[in-house]
Amino acid sequence: MNQVWIDTDLGFDDLAAVITVAQHPGWTIGGLSLVAGNAPLPVVTDNALRAAHCFGWRMPIHAGCAAPLVGALVTAQNILGEDAMASAGEQLPPVRAVLDALPAVDALAAWLRHAEAPATVLALGPLTNIATLLERDATLAPRIRRLVWMGGSAGPGNHTAAAEFNAAVDPEAINIVLDAGVPLEMVGLDACRQVRVHADDAQRLRDLGTPRGRLLGDLLLGYVRIASPDGRLPMSLYDPTAAAALVDADCMQWRPAHVVAECEGRHTRGMTVVEWRVPRKSTANARVAHIADEARVRRVVLDALAAAAA
Numbered sequence: 001m002n003q004v005w006i007d008t009d010l011g012f013d014d015l016a017a018v019i020t021v022a023q024h025p026g027w028t029i030g031g032l033s034l035v036a037g038n039a040p041l042p043v044v045t046d047n048a049l050r051a052a053h054c055f056g057w058r059m060p061i062h063a064g065c066a067a068p069l070v071g072a073l074v075t076a077q078n079i080l081g082e083d084a085m086a087s088a089g090e091q092l093p094p095v096r097a098v099l100d101a102l103p104a105v106d107a108l109a110a111w112l113r114h115a116e117a118p119a120t121v122l123a124l125g126p127l128t129n130i131a132t133l134l135e136r137d138a139t140l141a142p143r144i145r146r147l148v149w150m151g152g153s154a155g156p157g158n159h160t161a162a163a164e165f166n167a168a169v170d171p172e173a174i175n176i177v178l179d180a181g182v183p184l185e186m187v188g189l190d191a192c193r194q195v196r197v198h199a200d201d202a203q204r205l206r207d208l209g210t211p212r213g214r215l216l217g218d219l220l221l222g223y224v225r226i227a228s229p230d231g232r233l234p235m236s237l238y239d240p241t242a243a244a245a246l247v248d249a250d251c252m253q254w255r256p257a258h259v260v261a262e263c264e265g266r267h268t269r270g271m272t273v274v275e276w277r278v279p280r281k282s283t284a285n286a287r288v289a290h291i292a293d294e295a296r297v298r299r300v301v302l303d304a305l306a307a308a309a310a
Helices: 012-022 041-055 104-114 128-136 138-143 165-169 171-179 199-206 211-224 239-247 294-309
Strands: 002-008 027-034 061-063 119-123 144-150 184-187 252-261 272-275 286-292
Touching (some): 002 012, 002 104, 012 239, 027 041, 027 104, 041 061, 041 211, 061 104, 104 119, 104 128, 104 138, 119 239, 128 171, 144 239, 165 171, 171 252, 184 252, 199 211, 199 294, 239 286, 239 294
Parallel strands (some): 002 119, 027 061, 119 144, 144 184, 184 286
Antiparallel strands (some): 252 272, 252 286
16 A cells, blocks of 8 residues: 655645545555645635545644745635635535644654655645755655655746746745755646546536535536636646546656756746756756646546545
8 A cells, every 4th residue: 555645735626636545545645734825824724624524534634834935925816716615606514624733844754754665745736845844854855755746837837927836836945855856756737738627527526416526516617617617618637637647657658857946037936947858958856747648637536536425
């Protein structure tokens, strides 16, 4: 059984990604650390604790960094709604699980130290918690065997013309992680935009006829409507694509590259500069998702949502 720690700024696509891992028979989740990103940390925490109660999660949940390493927090609430859970109807029930008292960075450090082998981390938001961990104790870097991150882009951005949202929130954190030598696997916009979900996918969840099916169907439809208010256009699938790439190796093809985050540019702050010409021009410090198997990713994610809806 593989174990993973998930670091997340829990909005809906994060929720779907956690479910994708939680429902996979080959994986268990050792803990959940929360970071500000999609929404401020109190909102992210409320989402995570409500989701944990609703779906019966048993992993400990820890609150982490409330702001990026440099500058003020920028959220995606203008796109995802105040609670980062845009819905066509049903919302997460208000009952919450219990937040673990141990701060997220301390909890992740303890988990890494006690892991039987170098461990796997799935990061679904800004890398602030991971960078803070490595700044406090650089000896933990070799304890991370894989860091699968949904973030960055080898081409255009979404938050700005140059920068993907998670990268734009805390680009300094990206460089700290890369400079520490952590094996980064970047699932950026390039790969995620190859995988799309549709209003019909949401309806199939609602048609299961269960309370959680209706909830997940409404949340998925709210997510699809980000692309078009009437739901006619498909919506790219972000965090769950990274989760699928983690649990099913056949979902993704990768390329080695040298990645660095731009921290100074007036128009390019948060841009992930990807040098593909390795080793001729530079030394690879990451694997970058290149080609997604859309049908396979959709099957992994939607089957997990259907199982969680039961």
